[in-house]
Amino acid sequence: MSDMLNIGSSALLAYRTALNVVSQNIANANTTGYSRQRVDLQSVPGATSPNASVGNGVTVQTVQRLGDGFLQQQLVADDSSYNRINTFQTYAAQADSLLSAAHAGLSAPLQQFATALNGLASDPSSSAARQTLLSSAQSLSGTFNSLQQQLSGLEDQSNSDLSTAVGQINTYASQLATLNGLISQATAQGNGQQPNDLLDQRDQLLRNLGSAVGISTTSNADGSVNVFVGNGQALVLGNTANSMSLQPDVYGQSQDLVLNSGSTKTVVTNAVSGGNVGGLLDVRREVLDPAMNQLGQLATAMASAVNAQHAQGMDQYGQLGGALFTQPLPQVSAASSNSGSASVAASVSDASALGTSDYVLKFDGSQWSLSDRSSGATVPMTGAGTSASPFKAAGVSLVVSGSAAAGDRYLVQPTHSAAAQIGTAITDVRRIAAASPVQTKAVAGNSGSGTIGSASVLDASNSALLSTATIQFTSASTYSVNGAGSYAYVSGGDIDVNGLRVQISGVPANGDSFTLSANSGSSGDNSNAKALAALGNAKLLNGGTDTFSTANASLVSQTGAAAASAQSQLTAQGAIRDQAQTSRDSMAGVNLDEEAADMMRFQQAYQAAAQVIATSNTLFQSLLSAVHG
Numbered sequence: 001m002s003d004m005l006n007i008g009s010s011a012l013l014a015y016r017t018a019l020n021v022v023s024q025n026i027a028n029a030n031t032t033g034y035s036r037q038r039v040d041l042q043s044v045p046g047a048t049s050p051n052a053s054v055g056n057g058v059t060v061q062t063v064q065r066l067g068d069g070f071l072q073q074q075l076v077a078d079d080s081s082y083n084r085i086n087t088f089q090t091y092a093a094q095a096d097s098l099l100s101a102a103h104a105g106l107s108a109p110l111q112q113f114a115t116a117l118n119g120l121a122s123d124p125s126s127s128a129a130r131q132t133l134l135s136s137a138q139s140l141s142g143t144f145n146s147l148q149q150q151l152s153g154l155e156d157q158s159n160s161d162l163s164t165a166v167g168q169i170n171t172y173a174s175q176l177a178t179l180n181g182l183i184s185q186a187t188a189q190g191n192g193q194q195p196n197d198l199l200d201q202r203d204q205l206l207r208n209l210g211s212a213v214g215i216s217t218t219s220n221a222d223g224s225v226n227v228f229v230g231n232g233q234a235l236v237l238g239n240t241a242n243s244m245s246l247q248p249d250v251y252g253q254s255q256d257l258v259l260n261s262g263s264t265k266t267v268v269t270n271a272v273s274g275g276n277v278g279g280l281l282d283v284r285r286e287v288l289d290p291a292m293n294q295l296g297q298l299a300t301a302m303a304s305a306v307n308a309q310h311a312q313g314m315d316q317y318g319q320l321g322g323a324l325f326t327q328p329l330p331q332v333s334a335a336s337s338n339s340g341s342a343s344v345a346a347s348v349s350d351a352s353a354l355g356t357s358d359y360v361l362k363f364d365g366s367q368w369s370l371s372d373r374s375s376g377a378t379v380p381m382t383g384a385g386t387s388a389s390p391f392k393a394a395g396v397s398l399v400v401s402g403s404a405a406a407g408d409r410y411l412v413q414p415t416h417s418a419a420a421q422i423g424t425a426i427t428d429v430r431r432i433a434a435a436s437p438v439q440t441k442a443v444a445g446n447s448g449s450g451t452i453g454s455a456s457v458l459d460a461s462n463s464a465l466l467s468t469a470t471i472q473f474t475s476a477s478t479y480s481v482n483g484a485g486s487y488a489y490v491s492g493g494d495i496d497v498n499g500l501r502v503q504i505s506g507v508p509a510n511g512d513s514f515t516l517s518a519n520s521g522s523s524g525d526n527s528n529a530k531a532l533a534a535l536g537n538a539k540l541l542n543g544g545t546d547t548f549s550t551a552n553a554s555l556v557s558q559t560g561a562a563a564a565s566a567q568s569q570l571t572a573q574g575a576i577r578d579q580a581q582t583s584r585d586s587m588a589g590v591n592l593d594e595e596a597a598d599m600m601r602f603q604q605a606y607q608a609a610a611q612v613i614a615t616s617n618t619l620f621q622s623l624l625s626a627v628h629g
Contacts, residue, residue: 003046003056004619008612010057014041015606017060022599029590033204035067036590037196065196067588072203073217075584076210078577080274083211085573087161087279089566091154092287096563098150099291100556106147106298107556109140110548114536120434121529125522130429137324141422144299148292148419155288158280159246159255165212165276166244166257172209173227173241179205180224181239187223194223209235214274230271233259244268251333251411257281285374287562289416293356294555296415299422300328301541302548304351307425309535312457313433313528318521320460321433321528323425328418330396333411340405346398346412352540353395358413361391361398365406373411435519436527437466438500443513448476450508454527455500455516462499466518469497473508 018039028034039060046056099105116136119129179202186195202225209215209227218226220238227236235242242261249256249269257269257277272278303325310321330346344361348354358373370379370393381393391398396414426432438455450473457465473479478486481497492505497516504514519525541551 003054004616005613007055007057008609008616010044010059011609012606012613014039014058014060015602015609017063018602019599019606021063022595022602025590026592026595026599029592029595033200033207034590035065035196035200035203035588038064038066040064062193063196065194065199065588067203068584071580071584071587072206074580075577076206076215076217077274078573078580079207080210080214080278082570082573082577083276084214084274084279084282085566085569087276088283088287089563089570091158091280091283092559092563092566094154095151095287095291096556096559098147098154099295099559104143104146104150105556106140106143106295106552107549109136109143110552112136113140114533117529117533117536120432121526121533124434124526124529125524127429130432130434133432134424134426134429138424140302141325141424144295144419144422147295148417151288151292151295152420155284155292158284158288162255162257162277162280163246165280166246169209169212169235169277170241170243172205172212173236173243176202176205176209176225176227176236177239177241180236184220184222184224184239199223210275212275213272213277229259230266230268233266233268233271234261235259250335250337250409252336253333253411253413254284287559289358290356291555291559292417292419293358293413293415294551294558296328296418297354297356297541298548298551298555299419300348300354300415301351301551303327303422304348305535305538305540306532309528309532310433311460312437312531314435314437314519314521314525315433316430316521318519319431320437320465322431324432326421326423326425328415328421330412330414331417332398333413335409335411338405338408338410340403340408342400342402342404342408344398344400344410344412346396346414348395348414349390349392349397350395352542352544354414354541355394356415357394358411358416359394359396361410361412363404363406363408368400368404370412434529434532435521435523435525437519438516439519439523439525440502440514440516443515446509446512446514448473448509448512449506450504450512450514451506452514453503453505455502456531457499458496458501459499464498465500467498468515468517469500470513470515471495471497471502471504472513473510475510476507479508 021037021039025036040062041058042061044056044059046054102108113136116129116133120133123129179198183195183198183202186198187193206215206217206225206227213229215235216228220226224238225236226234226238229235235244242259245258245260246255247258256267257272259266259268269281272281304327306325307323307327310324313321315321327348330348332344332346334343340363342363359379360371360373362369362371368381368385368391370381370391371377372379379393381391383389383391385391385398385400387399391400394414396412398412436454437457440452440455442450442452459465470482471479472483473489474486477489479489480486489504489508491507492503495502495504500516502516536549537547539545539547541548546554
């Protein structure tokens with residue numbers, strides 16, 4: 001009877017445990033990260049006799065946590081990838097909306113400015129046409145300012161989100177380190193049995209961490225895990241957690257992501273990827289900074305080209321034209337680690353050669369070098385870096401003063417903030433220089449067929465620019481200027497006089513003369529207005545390959561392509577993550593139908609075990625009655 005009672009008792013205890021496990025599964029059917037548990041039963045061997053071997057009941061070998069380590073790691077990776085592209089797409093779509101919207105982008109103001117220039121060329125004396133041009137210039141510069149402000153606002157928001165994400169990472173890392181300690185302790189106390197519920201919490205924390213930033217993990221023998229970010233920098237080692245923080249980069253222009261391990265700080269901005277943090281850093285590198293640089297490139301080229309042409313004209317006060325737009329200037333930032341006393345001044349030397357990159361100017365102790373900040377590629381420079389011979393590269397002039405120390409670095413940003421700097425430089429419509437400063441005409445009585453075109457200004461600072469000059473032909477093939485010299489005549493060839501350039505065509509006769517004289521500010525001449533209007537179709541950007549309109553279209557297209565690509569990736573990555581979740585749930589998720597069936601099966605087994613005990617008791621009582629009867 002004793003064996004029967006023991007067997008029944010062991011079954012009763014085992015199936016009670018099984019019912020407890022089923023109850024735990026049902027209770028946590030909707031608990032995030034919970035893994036279904038299963039009781040593994042094992043027969044208890046009994047004594048072996050010559051005639052038979054009868055077991056001694058059943059015992060619970062273990063309560064197994066169902067799941068697949070590979071699927072769990074895949075889920076962490078998929079969560080990280082999904083959150084990265086989701087964050088990237090959110091910001092890229094906002095940037096695309098800013099730049100492409102009909103009411104907010106540059107397309108309409110650019111067209112309005114071009115239309116206003118053509119209107120001025122048609123009626124240069126009209127105050128209304130001049131006011132329309134000035135208003136359109138103000139609207140165009142205001143749109144540049146607004147777009148820069150809004151893109152900067154997106155960058156500020158991304159920095160705020162980055163700070164929030166870093167705080168979450170530190171919380172998760174601290175919780176994981178604490179949990180690692182509990183898991184290690186529970187594993188030791190349980191003789192190697194896994195603390196299933198703690199492991200579920202650990203796996204959920206790993207998913208939370210992976211959603212915030214890309215991670216890699218290794219497992220320890222005591223059940224704890226180590227977590228690494230970037231290029232193998234430790235975030236969590238057993239029950240010890242390091243922390244992450246943000247600090248200004250070496251140039252003070254953006255936020256760097258730093259891993260803090262004791263007193264050691266490691267900048268991991270360019271090493272981390274994945275998760276919200278990876279998406280925020282990527283959108284800064286791949287969308288926001290390039291968009292601001294391209295926008296600034298367009299603003300700089302616009303101001304440079306319009307101002308240069310406007311300076312070649314004459315306003316209604318009879319003065320040479322000044323700047324129509326305020327000219328944006330490159331930004332230079334010294335590295336905080338610099339030990340020398342040098343300073344670097346930058347200016348635009350050739351707007352058509354400006355790119356959309358930022359550069360690092362570095363001194364190695366004997367010479368200076370320039371490199372692209374993103375790619376690290378060396379950028380060739382000419383010049384000596386002095387005022388008389390500045391360094392020149394990528395459309396920028398750099399003048400170094402003071403004494404530099406080996407290792408000193410300077411960040412050169414030719415266009416990053418240019419869209420915020422552009423504005424209109426005049427408010428008086430009479431200051432618009434629509435006329436040419438010089439009139440050209442053939443002297444009455446010329447007998448040849450020669451004709452002279454309008455003069456263009458080569459050097460507005462030439463002191464003799466407005467002085468009267470006479471070109472007289474000493475033969476059909478030679479001419480003199482102001483009675484001096486003898487120059488060979490080529491029909492349509494350039495003739496440079498007093499900082500001006502004209503062309504004479506046809507066949508002049510010996511003695512024919514042509515004069516250049518100062519224009520009247522109110523003459524109604526539209527020569528410079530036409531030259532200004534022609535800038536709209538001139539290829540003045542990216543080495544002479546883009547007009548203002550095509551450069552803006554490229555900016556809008558690139559940002560839109562980034563947003564569209566991100567949306568496609570988001571859809572695909574969402575499907576991949578959902579599939580991984582489905583695979584995990586099929587193995588580790590709680591199925592209430594299965595649990596109900598197990599509940600009934602274990603309940604019946606429990607009742608049967610109780611009946612075994614009752615039968616054992618009946619038999620024992622019968623035996624006692626027989627013995628003592």
